[in-house]
Amino acid sequence: MADISFVRTEMLPEKTPPATSVGLIGWMRENLFSGWFNSILTVVSLGFIYYVLAGVLPWMFQSSWTANSLSQCREAISAAHGEGASGACWAVVRERYLQLIYGFYPDHLYWRPNIAFLLTLAALAPILFSALPRKMLWLAVVAPFAVPWLLWGGSAWLPLSAALGFVLGYGAFRGVSQLNGSLAAIIAGVAAPVLWWMLLAGPFAALVQSILPVGIEPVESRAFGGFMLSITIGVVAIVCSLPIGIVLALGRQSNLLIVRTLCIGFIEFVRGVPLITLLFVASTLLNIFMPPGTNFDIILRVMIMVTLFASAYMAEVIRGGLAALPKGQYEAADSLGLDYWKAQRLIIMPQALKISIPGIVSTFIGVFKDTTLVSIIGLLDPLGLSNAIRADANWNGIVWELYGFIALMFFIFCFSMSRYSMFLERKLQTGHR
Known part of the structure; x- marks a missing residue:
């Protein structure tokens, strides 16, 4: 008797999918030829x-x-x-690639920027990749003082004197915090190193150098150029703009009127002024306001201006992440009895930074590319050097080869930052789409 039931009583054997729906053909049909x-x-x-x-x-x-x-x-x-x-x-790249990388840095000292670059990577690696040993974090403490000394040279006591300022700041913070509130401790912790660096660090380093001379061959800032200059300015601006931006974002949301007003004024002023204007201020006008005889290094001035410029944009990116958090997260921190700083460190800021990762990395990429603007104020970044190379009678008229090489190098750095951003987003992904 035939089975006329509406529900199948036996399983059908598996069949291979149609050839037009799998593999390369299937991908092309779905993504390239899905409709007319x-x-x-x-x-x-x-x-x-x-x-x-x-x-x-x-x-x-x-x-x-x-x-x-x-x-x-x-x-x-x-x-x-x-x-x-x-x-x-491409012969121009073969002949001038060292100049495009190091500028006019003395060729017998190329090992110093090489070591500085490797030390910077080693210092950033344990911060960027949590799987690396935490013992490597001590490199992040050494690098900010060792890298400038390697690049500029001079007395070894000057970076040690600069590091001593942080020790004094920590000691002032701890000492005042036991006597007064946290605000006075913060003010003391900031004022102590600033006064040390402005008034005593230089004479102290000179005194110790006269007693026990230790140092390496100094190199003037005018010898800096090429990608070494761009990387130096870019790394300093990227590393320093993030913490400053976080402080500005928190200050903009502060209940203290003076703090909020200062942060808003700084952010809106810097964001309303082109970077090239700040660079002109750093290169020309800033010396007018300095005491006579003051030698304020031009590269240091540019670093400060680019960092402040990036910090203002970073503050708005962080503020967007803070605004995206639901109010319940703040209430949860209050219900746990956490004070303001612990709540920010343990609950609020980690979530805000996670939300802000795309904007943060986009700001970093923009800052690194904006380092090419320093060629307008006379610093020989890769673009500035390309103009100098084309002024040579042997290479007069060559354009695309130099710009292509420079674009390739910038693409490698920027694409690497973009890939790391995507890696970090996948690693921190907690929800499901």
């Missing part, structure tokens, strides 16, 4: 990509690496690929 409009866009895009690559790839590979001038490049390319052939003259 998507198919047209795919064909047009492929045609545009082919048109660009058909012009760029021959130019890139019909190139010369061994010439000593632009005219020799063109002669070598014509001899190899026929009269009238055009190609890239």
Whole structure:
């Protein structure tokens, strides 16, 4: 008797999916040819990509690496690929890549910026990747003092004197906190190192140097240039702007009128002024307000201005993360009996920073790219050096090769920061989409 039930009583055998729905064909059908409009866009895009690559790839590979001038490049390319052939003259990169990286830094001292760069990476690694041993964090304490000493050289007692300022600040904070409230302790902890650095650090280092001379060959700031200069300014601005931005964001939400007004005024003023204006202030006008005979290093001035500029934008990014938190998180901190700083450190700020990761990294990338603006005030960053190289009679007229190399280097750094941002977002992801 035939089974005429509406519910199947036996399992059907498994079948392989259609070939058009899996693998490369399935991916193309789903993403590139899912409809008539998507198919047209795919064909047009492929045609545009082919048109660009058909012009760029021959130019890139019909190139010369061994010439000593632009005219020799063109002669070598014509001899190899026929009269009238055009190609890239990568010989300029081969000849000037050290200058594009180190600027006019003495070539026998290249080991110092190399070690400084590796030390910076080693100091940032345990902060960026929690899987690394926590013992490596001591490098993050040493690097801020060792790296400038390696780059600029001079007396070894000057960075030690600068480090002593933090020790004095911590001692003042601890001592005042036992006598008065936390506000007085914070003021003492800030005032003590600032006064030390402004008045006593230099004479103390000079005195100890006269008794026990220890140091390395000094290098003037005018010798700095290329990617070494951009990385130095960018790293300092990136590392310092985040904590300053956090303080400004918290100050903007403070209940203290003076603190809130100062933070709002600083943020709105800096965000309303172009960075190039601040750089001109750092390079020209700032010396007018300094005491006569004061030698305020130009690179240090630029670092301060770029850091303050980045801090104002960072403060708004952090404030956006704070505003995104529900009110219940603040109430939860209050219900646990936590004071303001513990609540911020343990509950509020970790969540706000997690929310703000894309904006924070975007600000970092923008700051690093903005370091090219220092060429306008006379500092020879990679773009400034490219102009100097093209002023040479041998390379006069060469453009795309230099800009292509500089763009590639900036892309590597910026793309690495972007990938780390995505890694951090995946690592801290707690919800499900």
